[in-house]
Amino acid sequence: MTDQKASILVVDDDAAIRELLHEHLTRVGYDVRTAADGDAMREALAAQNADLLVLDVMMPGDDGFTLCRQIREHSQVPIIMLTASSDETDRVVGLELGADDYLAKPFSARELQARIKALLRRARFAQSDNPRFLQFDRWRLDTLAHELIDRDGNATPLSGADFALLSLFLRHPNQVLDRDTISDVTRGRESLPLDRVVDVAVSRLRQRLGDQGRNPKLIKTVRGAGYLLAATVSPGSE
DSSP states (O other), X not given: OOGGGOEEEEEOSOHHHHHXXXXXXXXXXXXXXXXXXXXXXXXXXXXXXXXXXXXXXXXXXXXXXXXXXXXXXTOOOOEEEEESOOOHHHHHHHHHTTOSEEEESSOOHHHHHHHHHHHHHHHHHHHHSSOSEEEETTEEEETTTTEEEOTTOOEEEOOHHHHHHXXXXXXXXXXXXXXXXXXXXXXOTTSOOOHHHHHHHHHHHHHXXXXXXSSOSSEEEETTTEEEEOSOEEEOOO
């Protein structure tokens, strides 16, 4: 898959936005489909998988948060959420549910295009940069299936954002990563860094790793500097 051949599904109840994004993204080379609500989205995905979803938060019926949660139960497709609210809470909730990025309305089609390009680039990078398995602490990461595997062989699928963040830590074990670096990798270079969003992403990954509590042992907070993965990383076997 290349950027220009990627399949994009835009889910928004605003017909004008659907038409605008369909026209713009098609013109720059993407395969674009649109859906007005959750039912239409599910029908579209049943007919053909998408490489990336653009998902509006405020819609009649199932809202974007509900749809994002449902999608994450069976798919790790990259998701960009659109929100009409300037409240950071909406953005954080979306990321906690597994969205990979967000964009506040009103926005320009060119800005969305840049976000899409960054996420697709990140997805390709994540698939090609690592060996199939990476072993660390009591975990094994399957870089092809985007799954976290415990000692008993139980596999947990990771969202795009969780996988990107964990991959970043595994490429730089025992190194302090500052918030800007984490933001660049997990949310795209074009996104503005928000400390709270980065903290939420790290907190969510700690939860996946069972590294919660007042003094996490695996992903450590380095005050005033960032975060550090305290582990030895090595290629793992199947």
